[in-house]
Amino acid sequence: MKKAIQYTTLLFTCAFALGACEKSELVDYNQPDMIYVFKDFDSDVKDSASYSFAIKDESLQYDTVFVPVRIMGTAKDFDREVKWAPVDSLTTAVAGTDYEILPAKVPAGAFSANIPVKVLRNTAMKTNEVRLMVEIRQSKDFAPGISDANGSSWYMPGASRRYLVKINDFLTKPNNWDSFLKFFFDTFSQVKYAFIIKVTGRSEFPSGSTGLPYAQFVYYETVCRNALAEYEAANGPLIDEFGNRVTF
Amino acid sequence: MFTSIKYLCGITLAIAMAGCYKDEGNYDYNEINKIAITSDSTDVVVSQQDTLRINVNLSQTMPDASGLTYQWVLYPTGTAQTRRTLSETKNLSAFITEAPGSYVLDYFVTDKKTGVSFQKRFWINVVSAFGEGWMVLEEVNGATDIGLVTKGNKIYRNIYSATNKGAKLPAGANMIQIINYRSDQEIYIFSPNDMIQVNYIDFLKIKRFDEFFFTAPEPKPQGHYLLGGADKILYNNGQVFPVSLMTPPPFFYGLPLIGENPYYMEPYPIYSVLKGKFFYDRISQRFYRAGPYDIELSSCPAYNPALDAFDMNNIGKKMLYAEHNVTDQHIALFKNNNHDSLFIYVLDAGIDNAAIGKYDVTKVPGLLGADHYMMSKTLTYLYYSNGNKVYKLDILAQTSTLLYTFPAGAQVADMKLYLNYDDFEDPDNYRVMGIATNEGDQGKLYYFHIAGTGNFTGNTYREVFSGFGKLSSILFKSRS
Known part of the structure; x- marks a missing residue:
């Protein structure tokens, strides 16, 4: 009996010791798939975007604004549905009149996507700007992700569940005017902007690493300056909607 | 039962303990042939389109009759995208077609008997055949081409047409300029109605005049300059x-600087990092200025007799020439409107009151009617030529010295200082002057060494190269 205890003890000891050789499995971290509005730190439209039909062709009756989103979690091998809806208390735009909700998805294998918001032109927009606060909602594939993180650098971008789209049909300050265009065109006014569009032949002036070359902004500034001098020589000063003389 | 358990435990322990067995490494080793590779140098410079030759010495500890195989493999340094086997012979003799740049050359010697390879690495710097030397614009039978005299005194001619399918330079090509921008080298050829850029490696035409602009004006190019690295x-x-060279590119030109009145600026750059650009208007006969990002011209500070040697906003003379001298100091040569008086104005472009000196040089021999000018970069001397004579003007003393007289009938075509951007320690920097002359039916390129006095060492040239066509412009080209 004594030997049986000894050998049994020895056998258990060996088994216990060898048990240490067992490979430990990795522990999974599980989080529901989520999605949020991506706020590129350097973007002029990271929080909101203004869409103006006034700089588009007269025949254009609708267009699409894209809201960038990114997922939390891993990519999947199938398309996934993204749901969004307006925040009623912060929205003046009317569904079917000012905008339409289009189906949105994150394609298979993708980590990012764009929510398409169809904006509709109507005569009321000639005088009134409408606001559409888009909010990410729970879908069968995604829960709403991070909310209200502003970001601190290009490698630490921000996130939100909401995004504001402003829609109108009159000349409004381009999204990058205050951050960039003002260094070439100075103070914004609708009259000045219309003049710029007329003499440069373009209505959008994208800046940043994917925008127009710096030299091209200088070129447009000179074009506007020369054109204004010609205009003033023929017509006198150009006065904007605030009663101020337009200058560049 | 107990016996079985006992054996089972024993076997288990033996297996477990086996992992503790120390490998003593008691194997049998056989000596193999070891090959040592030596050569004179592992850093080699070779010109593009030239033959790279490397001889090696091999020593073997156990040579075998089965012999050796060899392989020379060349690939760019950094992230190699390509590799080329240059040769499979013991010593290397290979024609180099690679683009100029840094390369790694690996030499492998493999013992056929053992299959064991030994390696030696070489560092190869492929340089352009046209990388360094005096460029000349020469006209032969009415057609202008580019020639180059290398530092080794090898003369290449008709470089442009050889690279550009026989095409010659635009008609009347008469000026060659270089802009060294960061690690790039931009070579521009001017003609009355065009300015083209050629590749600095092979002189292949890259751009014509209108391709430098968003909206090109009528081409009458006069000069192209980099000012301070950003403009x-x-x-x-x-x-x-x-x-402005702010990113993102491309850096196309837009519209000219806006002036208060119509202007015609003399094409001589005057600039400082602190105060920006100065321009001299032929029409109003006065200076204007513009900051780095300005799109319009502005007046210089109002004249202050206590501080200013002259009124920048009211010169009233015809500018003949202007060039940078030392630091931010520039020299401008003026002639009065009666064409009988000459003046040197000195500007310090780095201060508010830029007008710092004024000298009457009317009586300086040969200066009235001079045809080419060149400023010293070390002293306040202006070199100038008049016909076949070259002079040195001591601006502060308002005296001149005749430095050299070319043969009767010779005409100086251009004068330029030597500056090697690739080697700022080069003792010839600013101490050698290249002078192109047209003598009879041939052009000649002279090198003059400049002594500490500013005169030519030995009062004569150091080297001369003849046999060119009619020369119009010369410039030293450094390696890039």
């Missing part, structure tokens, strides 16, 4: 086109 200006028909 370029292009003079065209008296108009000044600026472009």
